[in-house]
Amino acid sequence: MKSVSIIGAGxxxxxxxATLAKQGYTVAVFEKSSSPLxxxxxxxxxxxxxxxxxxxVELMNKKLLNQNITMHNDTEIVDMKxxxxxxxxxxxxxxxxxSDYVVMATGYTPFDAHRKEELGYGIYGGVVTxxxxxxxxxxxxxxxxxGEKPKRIVFLQCVGSRDEKSGNHYxxxxxxVTAVKQAIEIxxxxxxxxxxxxxMDLRMWGQHFEELYRQSQQEYGVRYVRGRxxxxxxxxxxxVQIKAEDTLMGLPLKMTTDLLVLMVGMxxxxxxxxxxxACGICGDYGFAQSVDPHLGDCLTDxxxxxxxxxxxxxxxxxxxxxxxxxAAIAIMxxx
Ligand SMILES: Cc1cc2nc3c(=O)[nH]c(=O)nc-3n(C[C@H](O)[C@H](O)[C@H](O)COP(=O)(O)OP(=O)(O)OC[C@H]3O[C@@H](n4cnc5c(N)ncnc54)[C@H](O)[C@@H]3O)c2cc1C
Ligand code: SF4
Numbered sequence: 001m002k003s004v005s006i007i008g009a010g011x012x013x014x015x016x017x018a019t020l021a022k023q024g025y026t027v028a029v030f031e032k033s034s035s036p037l038x039x040x041x042x043x044x045x046x047x048x049x050x051x052x053x054x055x056x057v058e059l060m061n062k063k064l065l066n067q068n069i070t071m072h073n074d075t076e077i078v079d080m081k082x083x084x085x086x087x088x089x090x091x092x093x094x095x096x097x098x099s100d101y102v103v104m105a106t107g108y109t110p111f112d113a114h115r116k117e118e119l120g121y122g123i124y125g126g127v128v129t130x131x132x133x134x135x136x137x138x139x140x141x142x143x144x145x146x147g148e149k150p151k152r153i154v155f156l157q158c159v160g161s162r163d164e165k166s167g168n169h170y171x172x173x174x175x176x177v178t179a180v181k182q183a184i185e186i187x188x189x190x191x192x193x194x195x196x197x198x199x200m201d202l203r204m205w206g207q208h209f210e211e212l213y214r215q216s217q218q219e220y221g222v223r224y225v226r227g228r229x230x231x232x233x234x235x236x237x238x239x240v241q242i243k244a245e246d247t248l249m250g251l252p253l254k255m256t257t258d259l260l261v262l263m264v265g266m267x268x269x270x271x272x273x274x275x276x277x278a279c280g281i282c283g284d285y286g287f288a289q290s291v292d293p294h295l296g297d298c299l300t301d302x303x304x305x306x307x308x309x310x311x312x313x314x315x316x317x318x319x320x321x322x323x324x325x326x327a328a329i330a331i332m333x334x335x
Contacts, residue, residue: 001025002100004331005089007077007275009036011060011317012309013105015324018063023332027069028097030089032076032271036061039107042131044138046317047174047181048208053138056317077271079278086304101304101334103327104288106271107320108310111160111168111264119159119262124234127260129159130178137185142193142259145238150193150258153186154242155179156229157199161265161314168285172265173314176203179263180216187220195222196257198229198244206316227253232260266314279305288312298327306330 001024006013009031021027035041037060043053064071072091079090086100113121113129120127125145128136136142144150157179161172176199183195202224204210216222229244240260245252268276268286276288281300283289288307290297298306308327309320 002335003028003086003098004101004103005030005087005097005099006103006105007089008105008107008271008309008311009033009064009071009073010039010105010107010309010320011037012107012311012320012324012327013103014060014063015321016103016105016306016308016328017069017324018066019325019328020331021066021068023328025068025331027066028072028099029064029069030072030075030077030091030097032074034073036064036071036073040317042138043134045181045185047177048206048212050181050185078274080275081278082302101306101331103306103308103324103331104272104275104311105307105309105324105327106275106288106311107269108266108272108314109269111166111172111267113159113262113264115166116159116262118231119156119229119260120232120234120240121262124232124240126234126238126240126258127232127262130155130175130182130261130263133182133186133259133261137182137189140189142186142190144258148258149190152194152196152257153183153259153261154229154240154255154257155183155195155197155261155263157197157202157263159262159264160267162200168265168267170285170313171203173203173205174316175263175265177206177209177212179261180204180209180212180222182261183222184212184216184220187216187222195220196255197222197224198227199224200228201226229260266310268311272311276311281305281307283312298323298330304334 003026076092087102273286306327308323
């Protein structure tokens with residue numbers, strides 16, 4: 001049977017690996033972190049159904065327990081070249097691996113909130129990212145910068161997405177519903193907290209998302225404000241003052257909050273940028289480019305090279321899993 005190298009052990013890469021291994025392919029999975037699924041492992045519950053992230057991680061890790069799969073953790077792939085009919089990939093220590101096919105599943109990296117200086121991330125302790133909020137929820141430690149229970153929490157959407165200044169014009173797709181999910185989780189842990197979500201427009205594109213949005217308002221009293229926050233600054237008592245405009249009312253407003261949660265977008269990971277460049281499949285914003293978004297979304301214009309998951313664009317876990325399976329099927333059809 002032919003051999004396949006899968007670069008990246010996120011949901012997309014693991015699903016591709018498991019599908020191919022079941023069909024008898026010899027599969028090697030390369031993951032730069034010390035264990036798979038690093039972008040899921042630090043989360044508490046997942047939209048749309050509040051599934052436990054730990055359970056999903058366990059189930060996906062089990063998929064890797066197949067005699068046809070060899071797992072290489074702590075292995076960052078930094079280069080790849082065509083060799084004969086297949087590919088040679090090279091890791092950061094200089095070791096190289098040959099396979100008939102390669103599946104790139106190198107995923108995304110969260111937008112670095114330091115780049116939005118005006119929002120005070122890294123300056124004021126009360127300004128945190130959505131990833132940090134995931135951890136606070138997971139470990140039941142939702143506290144303000146003084147380590148006390150917060151009275152008010154404000155979420156700000158579209159940080160580093162749909163944003164001229166940071167150069168990312170695209171929508172990151174998952175952050176609207178993530179804010180809804182986090183607001184509900186916070187209200188479940190701390191029912192007295194006031195939760196506000198500042199948005200440009202809310203994009204509840206997935207199944208059950210609209211219902212979650214409604215539930216957050218009707219059952220949990222989460223309040224939504226259409227408006228942009230232009231600036232955040234610290235107060236003497238460790239809180240955060242925000243300046244914003246309510247664009248529905250046409251009114252400027254100021255507000256003080258214990259925590260300002262920046263809903264950071266998804267950018268192409270460093271691995272995605274570097275490998276897409278190395279094999280000539282660079283798309284917009286550093287993501288990898290398929291040959292056709294309708295009928296060939298896992299195919300590239302390079303022979304025997306396939307792509308899946310968030311290395312192509314922001315997507316949710318179920319989309320990434322389905323896409324990993326699609327890449328595996330595309331390889332089978334290539335035989
Ligand atoms: C704050 C936040 C909350 C979210 N919550 C949810 C949720 O509740 N539900 C949901 O469906 N989705 C959620 N998502 C989205 C979810 O994280 C993605 O859909 C999913 O991680 C995409 O999977 P992937 O396999 O395509 O990419 P990734 O998860 O990014 O996996 C890519 C893997 O490739 C590895 N890699 C990268 N470069 C290299 C290299 N050069 N060599 C070797 N390995 C490499 C990385 O270490 C990583 O493990 C959330 C996202 C964010 C930002
Ligand atoms: S999903 Fe929502 S928060 Fe994220 S970029 Fe799109 S509109 Fe903005």
